[in-house]
Amino acid sequence: MDTKNSSQMITHDLIIIGAGLAGSWAALAAARDGAKNVAVLSKLHPLRSHSGAAQGGIAAALNNVRPADKDPRGPLEPIPETDEPIDSWELHMYDTVKGSDWLGDHDAIEIMVRDAIDIMYEFEHLGCVFSRLPDGRIAQRRFGGHSTPRANYAADWTGHVLLHTMHEQCLRYGVNFYSEWYALDLIVEDNVCRGIVALEILTGRIVTMRAKAVMFATGGYGRAFKITSNCTANTGDGLGMAYRAGVPLMDMEFVQFHPTGLYRHGILMSEACRGEGGYLLNNKGERFMSNYAPDKMELAPRDLVSRSEQKEIQEGRGVGPDGEGIHLDLRHLGEEKIKKVLPQVREIAIDFLGLDPITDLIPIQPTAHYGMGGIPTDVDGRVLANADGDIITGLYAAGECSCVSTHGANRLGSNSLLEASVFGRRAGKAIAQFLQNGAELAPLPGDPAGRTQQHLQRWLDNEGPELVEEIVVELQATMTNKCGVFRDGKRLLEAQQKISELQQRLKTARVMDKSSRFNTDLLAALEAEHLLNFSAVIVACAINRTESRGAHSRLDFPQRDDEQWLKHTVAHLTESGEPVLSYKTVNIDWERYPPEQRKY
Numbered sequence: 001m002d003t004k005n006s007s008q009m010i011t012h013d014l015i016i017i018g019a020g021l022a023g024s025w026a027a028l029a030a031a032r033d034g035a036k037n038v039a040v041l042s043k044l045h046p047l048r049s050h051s052g053a054a055q056g057g058i059a060a061a062l063n064n065v066r067p068a069d070k071d072p073r074g075p076l077e078p079i080p081e082t083d084e085p086i087d088s089w090e091l092h093m094y095d096t097v098k099g100s101d102w103l104g105d106h107d108a109i110e111i112m113v114r115d116a117i118d119i120m121y122e123f124e125h126l127g128c129v130f131s132r133l134p135d136g137r138i139a140q141r142r143f144g145g146h147s148t149p150r151a152n153y154a155a156d157w158t159g160h161v162l163l164h165t166m167h168e169q170c171l172r173y174g175v176n177f178y179s180e181w182y183a184l185d186l187i188v189e190d191n192v193c194r195g196i197v198a199l200e201i202l203t204g205r206i207v208t209m210r211a212k213a214v215m216f217a218t219g220g221y222g223r224a225f226k227i228t229s230n231c232t233a234n235t236g237d238g239l240g241m242a243y244r245a246g247v248p249l250m251d252m253e254f255v256q257f258h259p260t261g262l263y264r265h266g267i268l269m270s271e272a273c274r275g276e277g278g279y280l281l282n283n284k285g286e287r288f289m290s291n292y293a294p295d296k297m298e299l300a301p302r303d304l305v306s307r308s309e310q311k312e313i314q315e316g317r318g319v320g321p322d323g324e325g326i327h328l329d330l331r332h333l334g335e336e337k338i339k340k341v342l343p344q345v346r347e348i349a350i351d352f353l354g355l356d357p358i359t360d361l362i363p364i365q366p367t368a369h370y371g372m373g374g375i376p377t378d379v380d381g382r383v384l385a386n387a388d389g390d391i392i393t394g395l396y397a398a399g400e401c402s403c404v405s406t407h408g409a410n411r412l413g414s415n416s417l418l419e420a421s422v423f424g425r426r427a428g429k430a431i432a433q434f435l436q437n438g439a440e441l442a443p444l445p446g447d448p449a450g451r452t453q454q455h456l457q458r459w460l461d462n463e464g465p466e467l468v469e470e471i472v473v474e475l476q477a478t479m480t481n482k483c484g485v486f487r488d489g490k491r492l493l494e495a496q497q498k499i500s501e502l503q504q505r506l507k508t509a510r511v512m513d514k515s516s517r518f519n520t521d522l523l524a525a526l527e528a529e530h531l532l533n534f535s536a537v538i539v540a541c542a543i544n545r546t547e548s549r550g551a552h553s554r555l556d557f558p559q560r561d562d563e564q565w566l567k568h569t570v571a572h573l574t575e576s577g578e579p580v581l582s583y584k585t586v587n588i589d590w591e592r593y594p595p596e597q598r599k600y
């Protein structure tokens with residue numbers, strides 16, 4: 001690889017890293033509001049972004065359907081336009097606040113659920129092909145933790161449909177796409193963002209990219225876990241880059257485990273399976289959720305369902321050769337419905353397990369799915385420099401890599417496509433305003449690309465005994481086994497020790513490919529650094545939080561403790577390489593949504 005040439009420079013007004021829903025919404029909104037020179041960088045082809053894998057739906061209180069015969073779990077029917085609505089943004093807000101175990105910020109949640117209705121109609125006007133009711137309105141289904149059916153969908157291809165529509169619109173507005181370009185480093189000095197260093201994957205060319213504004217929309221980080229629903233690209237590069245550049249990470253201890261990952265693979269069987277009426281069964285054939293959430297049953301929120309499954313497994317009622325699975329039963333939904341509304345789910349079960357949900361029980365297990373934490377922002381996507389709320393000028397973030405925080409300690413299904421869209425759009429508008437207000441290019445400190453090149457060169461020169469991949473496999477096993485659905489102080493400390501050992505070993509690990517063109521081996525090494533760095537933050541935050549809240553469930557501290565812990569964790573990197581933690585107040589509307597016990 002030629003790592004010598006650092007003289008190349010590209011300049012844009014706005015550079016967005018990530019072409020998923022958050023990034024493409026921001027690009028479109030900024031371009032529509034007059035931003036001229038907008039670029040989006042993506043390490044994947046933009047349409048391969050993980051947003052496109054989303055299956056089940058996007059939440060908004062459109063009031064299109066209701067349970068027929070008032071049976072909360074029975075079939076749905078369209079609401080005649082003359083009838084009273086059953087849903088509202090207020091109810092969506094309450095469900096989200098409760099789902100978050102009161103750790104979500106109420107100002108951000110209110111914006112999200114109010115904007116939800118408007119953004120759904122915008123998606124519709126931009127040409128999204130949603131599933132429809134007989135009268136043409138958008139079809140809706142139930143989702144966990146939502147008290148009404150408000151997940152709007154396109155069969156089980158929802159993310160695919162939304163992402164394709166947004167990408168087309170970005171092209172229409174002249175957004176420049178750098179496809180298969182890899183962001184390597186973020187340049188921030190004196191709390192001002194100055195640009196990034198990036199690599200053209202095809203040629204190995206390293207370039208400094210200057211911009212008046214940079215936005216992170218780099219998505220999720222499930223790949224730190226052995227069993228995950230996330231695509232291989234979800235390695236948390238944005239978190240790693242930001243953290244290394246001195247930007248804090250917030251609420252990283254909150255990782256969502258989705259209850260229905262395909263057994264041993266982790267690949268997602270959408271929550272729509274349960275939304276459409278699917279059952280969860282233990283090895284005795286019992287619908288065990290009646291013991292944990294008698295009211296909501298399978299449609300309790302994800303944290304609760306995953307814990308219930310894990311408990312059944314631990315108490316010997318699991319299925320599969322090692323008893324580590326649970327059965328998902330869709331058979332009673334019938335062939336016609338499964339083929340019509342869950343075609344992708346069926347295909348996945350057939351392709352990966354050789355089982356057809358029309359006739360077979362599908363073994364599943366909890367799978368690492370979504371990071372509630374991330375780069376802290378205000379409600380316009382401006383990145384916060386610290387727990388006091390100071391801003392880093394010119395740096396923005398939205399989508400799964402960010403933490404605004406609407407999901408608090410546990411996200412409700414279908415709220416994430418929504419969050420990425422709403423706050424992506426808001427960030428794009430805010431950036432257009434920032435540019436119009438006379439933002440300028442900030443001077444570069446030294447030779448950032450030179451520093452990045454040295455870093456890459458070190459990797460290419462390493463000839464240690466171990467391969468990077470072996471270290472990543474150990475990290476993933478550690479995170480799943482010691483920082484998973486249930487946690488305790490002892491295992492978390494073991495995880496912490498293991499991660500610092502792996503960080504040491506990574507320093508001398510080697511990459512096999514030393515070439516310039518499409519060197520994915522080298523990129524995997526950089527991703528391993530990110531995975532280890534933010535995993536260390538996840539574990540440090542989890543050790544400190546001596547309570548159970550949402551997805552963070554401590555066997556040694558089983559209760560929620562509002563007196564001590566009703567606060568966000570903010571982590572900074574220190575010179576020693578260890579995270580230092582501080583805490584930030586949660587924005588709570590004490591009158592309308594005061595903390596309550598969370599029961600389903």
Ligand SMILES: Cc1cc2nc3c(=O)[nH]c(=O)nc-3n(C[C@H](O)[C@H](O)[C@H](O)COP(=O)(O)OP(=O)(O)OC[C@H]3O[C@@H](n4cnc5c(N)ncnc54)[C@H](O)[C@@H]3O)c2cc1C
Binds near residue numbers: 049053159217237
């Ligand atoms: C299988 C699955 C199903 C889901 N189903 C639903 C659902 O039904 N409803 C729901 O609300 N949510 C769902 N989610 C969650 C939701 O899809 C994601 O949280 C959301 O789409 C994230 O969008 P994003 O724009 O933040 O990131 P992504 O869509 O993940 O995009 C990330 C982008 O960043 C780019 N990138 C990352 N690192 C770099 C780098 N170093 N250099 C350059 N580019 C980089 C990638 O190329 C990509 O373009 C699902 C998630 C999964 C995994």
